[in-house]
Amino acid sequence: MGLYRNLGGGAFEDVTVQAGLDPKMHGLGCTAGDYDNDGGMDLAVASDEGVSLFHNENNGAFKTVTSGAGIKSAGLVLGVDFIDYDHDGDLDLYAVRYTGKPVLDPRKTSAVDTNAVGSNVMWRNNGDGLLRM
Numbered sequence: 001m002g003l004y005r006n007l008g009g010g011a012f013e014d015v016t017v018q019a020g021l022d023p024k025m026h027g028l029g030c031t032a033g034d035y036d037n038d039g040g041m042d043l044a045v046a047s048d049e050g051v052s053l054f055h056n057e058n059n060g061a062f063k064t065v066t067s068g069a070g071i072k073s074a075g076l077v078l079g080v081d082f083i084d085y086d087h088d089g090d091l092d093l094y095a096v097r098y099t100g101k102p103v104l105d106p107r108k109t110s111a112v113d114t115n116a117v118g119s120n121v122m123w124r125n126n127g128d129g130l131l132r133m
Contacts, residue, residue, distance in 0.1 A: 001025040001045065020061040021054065033082030035069075035091045036129050044093055046077040051095050051121075053131075070130040071123060073097075090125035097121060 003019050004012040016023045029046040036042065040056030050073035054062035076098035082091040097120055123131035 001027040001030075015060070018060065020063065025052070028077065029079035029096075031081045033091045035082060035093065035125060035131070037090065037127070044080045044082065046080045046095060048076050050074045051077050051080055051093070053093075068129075070132055073121060085122065086124065088127070090127045092125045093123045093131055095121045095123075 001016065001021060001023060002014060003016045003021055005015045007013055025045065025047060027045045027047050031044050032041045033044075034041055034056075035044075035053075036055070038056075038058070040058040042056050043054040043062060045052045045054070051066070051071050052064065053066045053069050053071050055065045057063055071093070073095060077095050078098055079096040081094050083094055084090065085092050085094070099119065121133060123133055125131050
């Protein structure tokens, strides 16, 4: 995973480690949105291990808040998106999970665990910092 700051003029600076993010994480998709309405763009990342949620600390760094926000997701997640599906002003989180037959993981040269097969997931945000299925 990488996070790059736009320096303008077509140049970018890698700030992944400086922002407290793991450059070894294998993200498959991500979305940015202010899920807690504090003015900072938070990140949700889809990976082969589930969904990870990172809170923008508004100081150039992110803090992992996945379990604290109520997100429990395992298995292969292909994409995530923040959306206010219930129109209450709080961003909800939608995750697209792998729903087909197990596939080979090129890093492990073995089949993905069949527990990764499942349906898509929506977490509803009630404005209290917790996301509920």
